[in-house]
Amino acid sequence: MKFNTKLLHDVPSVDPLTGAASLPKYQVSTYHQEDIFNKQKYTYTRFGNPTIEALENGIATLENANFGLAFSSGMAAITAALMTLQTGDHVIAPKDIYGGAYQLIHDFLPNYGISSVFLEEMTAEEIGQNLKPNTKMIYIETPSNPLLKITDIREVVSIAKKFQLKTVIDNTFMTPIGQTPLDLGVDMVIHSATKFINGHSDVVAGLVATNDEKIFSALKKRQVTFGSILGPEDAWLVLRGLKTLGIRFERSTENAKKIAEFLATNEAVKKVYYPGLATHEKSTVHFSQAQSGGAVLSFDLGSRQAVADFFKNLTIPISAVSLGGVESILSYPATMSHACMSKQDRLAAGVTDGLVRLSVGIEDIEDLLDDLSNSLHQVEVMNIDE
Template sequence: METTCICGDPETSKNHSFGAVSVPIYQTATFAHPGIGESTGHNYTRESNPTRDELEKTVSALEGAVDTVACTSGMAAISLMMELFDSGSHFVCTEDLYGGSVRIFEALEKKRGFSFSYINTADVEAVEKAITDQTKALYIETPSNPTMQVTDLAEMSRLATKHGLLLIVDNTFLSPYLQNPIAQGADLVVHSGTKFLGGHNDTLAGFLCTPIKALAEQIRYLFKTIGSGLSPFDSFLVLRGIKTLSVRVERQQENAMKIASWLKEQKKVTDVYYVGLPEHPGYEINQKQSRGAGSMISFRTDTEETARKVLERVKLISYAESLGGVESLITYPMLQTHGDVPVEIRERLGITETFLRLSVGIENVDDLIADLEQALA
């Protein structure tokens, strides 16, 4: 995995012009034809571009996919994916989804006649009960955003096969370095490449991967038709980020475990949600299907006043949306990432005024703990 992060597809990366070690940025909109009916393999960047191709092949290698498309954002990748389905389709989804996913699903309910059932997908029986004759796919986030629920992907694959459904997994939180849903039976994998894959909070990107050739062909046709392809320069930035994915994630995960353990001991913290803690209800399943717990922590404070004080007093940690970068970020999900989720659903999930989400970076862990300590004081 570490070598794939660096080298990607050896056949592609070893054939750069002039022996360039880094992928060149092919900042061109169009490509000349050698002759009538002939092509260099690229015609127009909306359809394909050599820089983006290398990124897509690298992500395919990391996820075990036959093909991947790189989009302008994670939401663009989800939008593209939903074009695979006909009007009237029903989806069974993890109840605790990224708020942007819920927002686009609500829009599609109105415009396309789609319907969505939000279920605790850790409960296999509840998932099966939610499947109807109109159900076309299971849409899973594990760990979920932001309450860190864990879903058994092998069980979801079993249900998908039994009922003739597609299994879709958002793998943003763990990245392909720690979890490979395709190996667990997923048919489609989506990523916000802005997060761990890019890793530096400096560019937006999204990915849609599949191990199924027929699906890959459909996706490629929609991709070039809709025009959601990532630019050559942004493709270069994400490729550069992936080269350090393994070392970044290892350091972030190490820091997260220390911070989660420290948070457990704080009087003003009532609950800590981190899948690397043995007491987490999804610990064993996550251990079974992944290679680590990642670096996303959520925690609950004793009062709303404490939560707001933390957000306003952190100095090293930034109060900002997003996650997965080298910088540590803290977020107020009820106002930010999940602001569009109906209040009654948020409160049922526990995303309240006292709930905070922390994306742990690669800073010195003692400095991060000291920052949290002074903010909680």
């Protein structure tokens, strides 16, 4: 079955009890127990709920996984995955990584005796040089946020298997239609479902998929004990959003490619970061593991002032934290996704004052290109006046 058909017919969507074509929202915290001496399937929503379970089965189906779990946010999913580590363990992660994940690994895990190293490039060579006897996990994002760096998933899996390390990937940018890392041997796939999976900028949610029953049980325990399960209403909304993931992501990706090509030729743009461009240094690696360039790109306008002028003159994209909505979303990583990093760490990670990230929506491409072109023209005019 192909992806769009799977979305509509393999992700649970029909109520098994009544045949209703929209899965009911079991907006409930607790369940009447007919017989308190014998176990029943549902007892309390933090332990399990049919609407949440439908979404969990859905992400498992889409990621070709045996198990799925839904969390109250992408960060809650990341936290559960990282908290499978024990005191004394060491984790290897990339320098270019979502700011919240960086903060968790860098600022919080040391409180529990878990150490880390952040690498420029997640190559087998760099990983090999930074392996310690207590290294237990390799955490990656590909494409990464916000520099769209590409990591060779097969290479990471290969070194991880050699040293019996667990691999975790944040697959938020590609979604399961763009990349299915479990097929390449990764142990845990994480999504901020707040982004493309839900797609409508109206829910905060996280998902994890895995094939390993032991990992699933460990994550389930953390989901229940940390209390980080997604609410039924949000699970229902994500299930609803998920139905159109295929067409939304395809359209956004087509738009993103055209925008990246346009930006690459514009004088006001110093550099474009988009793995769908043949000029991206790891475009070949990316297309060996992904289906498209994705719908997020970043570009450098050279200075904070140029960024200010650009934001001021743009009319279509909303200017906001987040990505993956049906509307285009323009972000400024320095004060948004990466604000939690010190300036020194941020600059060292390549997140400059001129860097802008664009999550491309499903608007008409002509309108997006006109808007970008007008605003970039203003950036040039302002720079000449100076």
